[in-house]
Amino acid sequence: MALTGRTALIAALGSLPVGVLAPSWAGMLAVNAPLSLAILCDYALAAPVRTLQFTRSGDTSVRLGDAADVQLTVTNPSRRTLRAQLRDAWPPSSWLPGTEQTSSRHRLTVPAGERRRLTTSLRPTRRGDRHAERITVRSYGPLGLAARQGNHEVPWTVRVLPPFTSRKHLPSRLARLRELDGRTSVLTRGEGTEFDSLREYVPGDDTRSIDWRATARQTTVAVRTWRPERDRHILIVLDTGRTSAGRVGDVPRLDASMDAALLLTALASRAGDRVDLLAYDRRLRAQVQGRSARDVLPTVVDALAPLEPELVETDARGLAATALARAPRRSLIVLLTSLDEAPIEEGLLPVLPQLAQRHTVLVASVADPHIADMAAKRGAIEGVYEAAAATQTRVQRSRTAEQLHRHGVTVVDASPDTLAPALADAYLALKAAGRL
Amino acid sequence: MSRPATSATSTAASARRLWTRARGAALVLALVLIGGLVLATMRSSDSHGALDPRSADPNGSRAVAELLEARGVTITLVTTLDEATTAADSDATLLVTTPDLLTEPQQSALRRAVTGSVGRTVLVGAGHPSLSVLAPGVTSATSVPVENRAPSCDLAAATRAGSVDLGGERYRTAPGSTADSCYPADGLPSLVRLPGPDTTDTVLLGSPDILHNDRLDQQGNASLALQLLGSRPHLVWYLPSLTDASATADTPGDDTTGNFLALIPSGWLWGTLQLAIAALLAAIWRGRRLGPLVTERLPVALRASEATEGRARLYRKANARDRAASVLRTATRTRIAPLLGVPVQDAHSSERLLPALSARLPETTADPRNLLFGPAPADDAALIRLADQLDALEREVRTS
Numbered sequence: 007m008a009l010t011g012r013t014a015l016i017a018a019l020g021s022l023p024v025g026v027l028a029p030s031w032a033g034m035l036a037v038n039a040p041l042s043l044a045i046l047c048d049y050a051l052a053a054p055v056r057t058l059q060f061t062r063s064g065d066t067s068v069r070l071g072d073a074a075d076v077q078l079t080v081t082n083p084s085r086r087t088l089r090a091q092l093r094d095a096w097p098p099s100s101w102l103p104g105t106e107q108t109s110s111r112h113r114l115t116v117p118a119g120e121r122r123r124l125t126t127s128l129r130p131t132r133r134g135d136r137h138a139e140r141i142t143v144r145s146y147g148p149l150g151l152a153a154r155q156g157n158h159e160v161p162w163t164v165r166v167l168p169p170f171t172s173r174k175h176l177p178s179r180l181a182r183l184r185e186l187d188g189r190t191s192v193l194t195r196g197e198g199t200e201f202d203s204l205r206e207y208v209p210g211d212d213t214r215s216i217d218w219r220a221t222a223r224q225t226t227v228a229v230r231t232w233r234p235e236r237d238r239h240i241l242i243v244l245d246t247g248r249t250s251a252g253r254v255g256d257v258p259r260l261d262a263s264m265d266a267a268l269l270l271t272a273l274a275s276r277a278g279d280r281v282d283l284l285a286y287d288r289r290l291r292a293q294v295q296g297r298s299a300r301d302v303l304p305t306v307v308d309a310l311a312p313l314e315p316e317l318v319e320t321d322a323r324g325l326a327a328t329a330l331a332r333a334p335r336r337s338l339i340v341l342l343t344s345l346d347e348a349p350i351e352e353g354l355l356p357v358l359p360q361l362a363q364r365h366t367v368l369v370a371s372v373a374d375p376h377i378a379d380m381a382a383k384r385g386a387i388e389g390v391y392e393a394a395a396a397t398q399t400r401v402q403r404s405r406t407a408e409q410l411h412r413h414g415v416t417v418v419d420a421s422p423d424t425l426a427p428a429l430a431d432a433y434l435a436l437k438a439a440g441r442l
Numbered sequence: 443m444s445r446p447a448t449s450a451t452s453t454a455a456s457a458r459r460l461w462t463r464a465r466g467a468a469l470v471l472a473l474v475l476i477g478g479l480v481l482a483t484m485r486s487s488d489s490h491g492a493l494d495p496r497s498a499d500p501n502g503s504r505a506v507a508e509l510l511e512a513r514g515v516t517i518t519l520v521t522t523l524d525e526a527t528t529a530a531d532s533d534a535t536l537l538v539t540t541p542d543l544l545t546e547p548q549q550s551a552l553r554r555a556v557t558g559s560v561g562r563t564v565l566v567g568a569g570h571p572s573l574s575v576l577a578p579g580v581t582s583a584t585s586v587p588v589e590n591r592a593p594s595c596d597l598a599a600a601t602r603a604g605s606v607d608l609g610g611e612r613y614r615t616a617p618g619s620t621a622d623s624c625y626p627a628d629g630l631p632s633l634v635r636l637p638g639p640d641t642t643d644t645v646l647l648g649s650p651d652i653l654h655n656d657r658l659d660q661q662g663n664a665s666l667a668l669q670l671l672g673s674r675p676h677l678v679w680y681l682p683s684l685t686d687a688s689a690t691a692d693t694p695g696d697d698t699t700g701n702f703l704a705l706i707p708s709g710w711l712w713g714t715l716q717l718a719i720a721a722l723l724a725a726i727w728r729g730r731r732l733g734p735l736v737t738e739r740l741p742v743a744l745r746a747s748e749a750t751e752g753r754a755r756l757y758r759k760a761n762a763r764d765r766a767a768s769v770l771r772t773a774t775r776t777r778i779a780p781l782l783g784v785p786v787q788d789a790h791s792s793e794r795l796l797p798a799l800s801a802r803l804p805e806t807t808a809d810p811r812n813l814l815f816g817p818a819p820a821d822d823a824a825l826i827r828l829a830d831q832l833d834a835l836e837r838e839v840r841t842s
Contacts, residue, residue, distance in 0.1 A: 008730040009723055017720035025713025033712060038719065056452040097738040111732070132741070140453060142733030157733060158451040252746030259746060314741055344746075376747045380754070387822040388758060390829045394766035395754035397773045 007049060008144055008153040016041060016151075048147030053088040053118075055143045055156030062138070062162040064125075067311075070169040074128045076162060078141070082116040089115050089146045090153075092124065095139035099132040100164075130166040133261065134312050138162040167311045168261065172269040172426030179273050179430045186438050204228045236278035238442040240433075241333045241365075242267045245343035246313060247287040247320030252344075252374075254422050259372040260315045262422035263342035266370060269426040270340060270433055271306045275299040277437065281306070285313055286328055288321045295332065322353030326361055338366045338442050340429070345371040345419055347402045350410070358413050366441055369410055370418040370429045373403075493539040493566070493650055495519055495679050500656040506667050509658075510677060513668065517677045523548050523688045526680040527555035532642070534676035535562045539650065541572040543682040549575040551688070558639040561674040566650045569611050577636060577644055579616040586612060586627045588651050590661055595624035597635055599669035603662035608632045610649025645670055763825045764818035771814055774832045778839045802842055810835070 020037035028036060059081040068074035082088040092112045101109050112124045130136055141160055146153045204220050207227035220228040244250075244267060250260040271281045281302050285292040292309040294302065320343070329339055339361055343354070354369075361367050380396035383389035407417040416436065420428040436442055448454065455463070491497060495507035495517060507517055520526045523544070530536040536556060538544075544552065553575055556563050565572070570582050588609035593600035600622075612630035615621045623631035625648075632648030647670075652663040671677055703711075745751075757766055772790065779789035782802055788794040792815045799810050809816075813835060819825040 009727045011724070011727055014720050014724035014727050017723050018717060021713040021716035021720065024716040025709040029707075029709040029712035034716060037716065056448045056454045058452075059449050060451050091732065093732045095733055095736050097736055099738060099740075139736045140733060141451075144732060155730070155732075157453040158449065159453050160451050251742050252744055252748070254746050258741065317742060372746075374746045376745070377750055380747070380750065384829055384833065385826070387826060388754070390770075390826050391757040391762075391766055392751070392754040393829060394769045395750050395757060398753065398769050399750045401769070401773065401776075 008155050009045070010146070010150055010153065012149075013041070013045060013151045044149060045152045048149045049152040049154065050147075051086065052145045052147040052152070052154045053082060053084050053086040053090070053116075055090075055145050055154050057083055058088070058143060058158065059083060060141060060158055060160040062160055064162075065164060067165040067167055067308075068128070068130065069167050070130060070133050072129075074130070074164050076126045076128060076138070076164065078124045078126060078160070079121055080114065080116055080124065081121040082118060085118045087115065087117050089148075091144045091146075093142045094124070094126045095142065096126075096128060097136055097139065100128045100130050100136045102129050102131060105129070128164060130164070133166050133168055134314065136164045136166060165308070165311050167307050168264045168268060170265060170268045170307070172265045173272065175269060175427045175430065176272055179269075179427070179434065180276055182434055183273065183277050183437075186434065203231050205231060238279045238437075239333065239335060239337040240270070240274050240279050240281045240340065240442075241329060241337050242270060242281065242283045242340045243325065243329050243342065244283070244285040244292075244310075244313070245287065245320050245325070245341065246285050246291050246315055247349075248315070248317050249320070249344040249346055249349055251315035251317060254372055254374045254376070257422060258315055259344060259422075260313065262372045262425055263370070264310050264313070265422075266426040266429045267310070267340075267342060268303070268306065269430050272303050273430050273433065275302050279442070282332060283309060284329060284332060285310070286320070286325045287316045288318050288324065290328060291316075293332070320349065320353060322349075322357050326357035329361065330364075333365060336364060336366075338368060338433070338436065340368045340370060340433075342370050345369075345373075345403045345406045345417070347406050350406050355409065355413075358410070358415065362414050366416075366436065367414070368416045368418065368429075368432060368436070370420075370425060370432075372425055373419050373421050375421045491681075493653060494681060498655065500654065502655050503653045505655045505658045506653050506664070506671070507679070509664065509668060510672050513672055515672050515675060515677050517679055519679045519681065521681050521683045522686045523551060523680075523682075526678055527552070529678045530556065530560040531676075532559055532561050532640075533674055534560060534678050535564060535671055535674045536560050536678045536680060537564045537566070537671060538568075538576075538680050538682065539566050540682055541565045541568045541576055543684070544572060546575065548682075548686070548688055552576065556642075556644075558642055561642055562670075563642075563644045564647060564670055565644065566647045566653070567610055568646055573613075573646075577634075577646060579619060580621075580634060580636070580646065581614045583612040583614050583630050585610050585648070586632070588649050589627070591625045591627060591632070593624050594626055595622055595631075597622040597624050597633075599666060600624040600633065603666035603669065606662045606666045607651045607657050607660060608648055609651075611646075612648060613646055761822075763820075763822070767818050767825060767828055770829055770832055774836055775814055778836055781839050799839070803838055 017038070020041065024033045024037055027033065061079045061081075062076060063079070064076040065074035076094075078094060080088075080092070090113075092114060094110050094112065096110065098106065109127055109129075112126075114122055114124060116122045128136065138161060140157045142155065142157050144153045144155045204217060205228065207216060207229045211229050215229045215231075217228050217230045220230075244260070244263055246260060250258065250263065252259050254262060267283065271283070274281050276299070278299065280296075280299075281294075282296070283292070283294040283306050284290070292313055294305050294309050297305050333339060341354075343349075358367065377396045377399055380392045381400060383393045383396075403419065407419060410417050416432055418425070418428050418432050448456075492499075492501040493503050495503050496519070498504050511517060518529045520529055526536065526538075538552070541549070549572055565576060568576060568582075573580050573582055586609045588607055590605050591608050592605045593603070595601075606625065608625045609627060609632055612627055612632050613623070613634045614630060615623060615634060615636075620637055622635040624633040624635075625631060634646040636644040636646070638644060651657050652667050658664050658667065756762070775789045775795060776786065778799070779786055779795060782795070782798040784794055784798050792811065795814065796811055799814075803810075813828070813831055819828050
């Protein structure tokens, strides 16, 4: 049962005849009894809510920052026309702040036995799964004095995917990758390279790459070209522990790490390498394993979408054990974590030799530009103390990076917007050097 | 066509579920109602409260009332002031059980009615709120526990009764008055008889215990009670009640409010009442929400730089100038060492760094030794200056 503003207005107007014509209990009764009767009739004549039928259709996934349309079909099986206000409720982060009222509410009229389709446009502001909450329908009577109200549960889920803003860097990195491929002979022979083809010597080629046996068979001097070995294995490990929850700018570190992981996945799968993914804090949060080059990127995007930072200390030993179990042959292990002193020294350093023994290890970390801003502060005493504290933090980070270097680990420490290209460049450099 | 079935998606509760949900509350409500009813039945014996001549409770006064009636005294029980003043005359005793319950206008009315016209007025347990009007000249002192006390006065009734259970309020009479002061506790009497005009008098009784059923048979309680209340052939037993109309009537200012409402035309009153109904309907209209609020588990929002900012505040709080200066100096040394061609591991030894620096900047204004390896700054201004000078030095090295 719900009333409308019209009811209150009629009751307020009723004070005129009561006050002027019949200031008595009889006057009150003469105004309010018909009003009550009208309300009851209106309530009785409103189309029933609990017999309505709903079906949903539309988008099931959307990239963060884009809009998703979810259709809702309302069928009115009763013999009365449905005049209703409908609220299609979703969690608050499904809409831009302030637009929830206009986006979630609909007015509709469904004649008896017919159906109508509504479109709810979502514009999620956070990554993850959005589950539809209940649908509330307020069905007004023909006089618009009273309404029936009821709820329906019509489940639907829209998965909000990471935005992958770093995909703009992909074309330039793919061009670099083609340079690395055997089509040019700038490459030197290395551990991770394989024989590609023979071609004619041109001045400037490395004389060490002349294939004398082939030259003897031909009239011209032949050189061997090499290309990076394909079908290497890359294991991306995301640390989802407490250090990944810290926000840089307005985005958690984890989201910047995801962006970098996506660019690396896209690049490596084009380069013919196999990419696996692992998200871990104290237990396995997500994994992607053994996917073909074509569908690895969508799978990774899907696996990353619902990940949230957990406020627990990462179990580095368990992480290393899980990574080793997932990488049976020589791999590039890309660990996306933070370079904070304590977690690295107490967690990662003791287990690093196990990993570095068989695999190439790359540690990527999100640096905070705010620390750099603080380190440059001068003028007031607060500013100088902030500069000192920020400098101290940077010294600790570089010391930690130094320690990792000593174990033969490649370290990438970059701000959120440059981390993804920096990680891609580090991968290309390793590939060019044949260290995969 | 029969009523269409409820849609599968509807969350409206079925009658069975409503019953399942509500039966617990209904059970509790039923238990409370039944319990209240049983208690009310059990406690509704013929008790009419304290000092009621009809009550057989330990605190009632049926015993003394029956003793008085056996001696030919007629008792009239009244609960309102009007009844009390009409029933009492010069041949009567007026017993006021709790004079403190009377409002001030009631007390004045009672005083006007009884002075000189009622044979004897007995005020039981009269305290500060009522003494000033009902017994002018008498003030109350701190009360004492009820105990067995001796009369110690010349009042005939008291000497005949001997020691009785009395206490409660104690009274202080004006010096030089002709009042009888009996049963003193720590020097102040708990029974005072004030003679009035003609043969009338007023008796102040500090505590009501001598009239209670359970104490009547002890000591001289019965004797004193019968003598005090039975001196006239008629007894008006006044139990002041809160429902007495005279308690609220005749108070100053009452006339104006009554007249104000009466002055408004009735049309306005009824119209306002109808508007109130409209307001109620509007409240119901606005109060009904279109579905409940949707909750969501939000992620934590903490800045990654919080630990560093906290450290800066700690430095500030502890005035850690030495620490801040050493950090800034170390950072500058580490940065300029590669520019001067000094290996990084030697950057913090003054013997290696300073010669290289003076070779690079022969005529610098600053004192590099003091700047890079000097003591901690003495005050905040010195620290700020140090930071600026370190920046200037680094710039000089870079541009030279």
